Amino acid sequence: MTYRADTARYDTMQYRRSGRSGLKLPVISLGLWQNFGGTRDYPSAMEILGYAFDQGITHFDLANNYGPPAGASEELFGQVMARDFRPYRDELIISTKAGYTMWPGPYGDFGSRKYLLASLDQSLKRMGLDYVDIFYSHRYDPETPLEETMGALAQAVRSGKALYVGISSYPEKETRQAHAILKDMGIATTIHQPSYSMINRWIENDHTIDACGELGIGIIAFSPLAQGVLSGKYNAGGTEGTRGGNPNGTLRASHIEPRVLDAVGKVAEIARSRGQSMVQLALSWALRRPEMTSALIGVRNLDQLKDNLGVLNNLSLSADEVEAIDAATKDGQMELHPRPSGWLR
Template identity: 55%
Template sequence: MTYLANSDRYESMTYNRCGNSGLMLPAISLGLWHNFGGVDSFENGRAMLRRAFDLGITHFDLANNYGPPPGSAEEMFGQLLKTDFAPYRDELIISSKAGYRMWDGPYGEWGSKKYLISSLDQSLKRMGLDYVDIFYSHRPDPHTPLEETMGALDQIVRQGKALYVGISSYSAEQTEEAVKILNRLGTPLLIHQPSYSMLNRWIEDGLQDVLQENKVGAIAFCPLEQGLLTNRYVGGVPQESRAAKATGALSQERVTEELVGKINKLHKLAENRGQNLAQMALAWVLREGRVTSALIGASKVSQIEENVAALNHLQFEKEELSQIESILAE
């Protein structure tokens, strides 16, 4: 069936300006890290992407290595761009990244100009695109001069292969230096993509200040801590969860009795706010306006719908924030 997007898709979504740019990002963006690869259901992925766009999510975040197998998420997305989203390309913000291992040999990962430009060329072919809207250096390279990595990002924009550039998982100090280099080159840093959640607050120790001072946007990945900040873990580790399967960075050993106790208290606080835990966790990440967009993952349509509903209640009372701090400090 031909896809016709919801005519009301922009009425309920919140859009935030990204740093010192003309670009607006939806407060909730959809990442294709999991559940959109070659081993996953194509029709389920299609249903999630359609529903996300119908809800006003215009930003879809990919990377060269997303799958599995690596590259297959971009291939799947490229197919749907042709069959479903071709009429809406100019309404979409499509991002990709390079930094992790993609092919054999010394040029298949990290941050060299050789790798970044070659990888983006491959990503564009997989998705059938002339350009991406945002291209990221996926992780800092301890062996390549930062000038070379940022120079590659600048060259990519000048070649017309990306409209904007970003970095991911860079420290405050690395970010500050990257900003200076890119400003000298004339391609400002648009956005930083760090991990950030109630249980992972490293960006509050300097990075957020650097981003704010330099007017760089922020999009937080893993705002639900790979599912920990959802109702799934209220009773412990579910059999089919990521922790039980030890996928990604989440292991069963991490889900301690102490952590489950905190999750339960946060769950009760969320209920008092009229939200589920995931919705409160997303609202918390977006509080104060220092995060431009929260980047969610999903395995089914209902999760996307529930997460977008977090935007119905983004405000926190001072007492609620104080209670959250007390729970997390226990």
């Protein structure tokens, strides 16, 4: 059966401008990081992606290394584009990134012009697209001149292969430098994608969030649920079938140690008092500041997607609630900070 988008798809979603650009994103965007790899079949993928678009989620976030295996998420999304989403291409914001290892040798990762532009071409081929809406430098490369990395992003725009460019997991100093370099080239730094949640506040602690607000760069938070920790599922005990149960995964034992789970338990009480799920409260919190454009979610199934979308019923937080969350999570922070070696991605 041919997919036809819901005619009411824009009735309930809220959209925010990305910094001082003309680009608006839904407050909830859908990422294809860990749940749309080689084990996901087309029908289940389309069930989630189609429902998301029907609810006004216009932004789908990918990267060259998303899977597993690397590239699989883009390939699957390419099938969705070809079979079902093609008539709606101009309603969609599709983003991808390059920065992590994709092929052997010295040109297969980090931030060189050689790697970034070759990777973008490969991503476009996997997705069957002429251009992406946003192309990111996925991580800061301390060994490549930032002028070269930003020059590659500028070339992506000038060649018509990307409409906007952004950076991901760049600390404050490098965020400011990247913005200045691109500005000199006549290209805007439209968006920054850092990890951010009530138990992972590095962008507040190093003032990256303040820099983005000052410079007019939008922010889209990844891992606003701290990879599922803020859903409360780890408080129930057991990690089988979760990221916490994968020894080679991105969720570390330190992320679910007792002090963190104790903080999550306290947050659960605040969520109950608001009549929200923990997921919804975590998203409300991540979106509370004016610098925030969108929160990037990842889901395994339709029920999780519906739970996430329930945040639209109550996005506001009072000053007292924010203060209570600060107190509840004070001793449960993950204390993460971006490192060139990579983390969480």
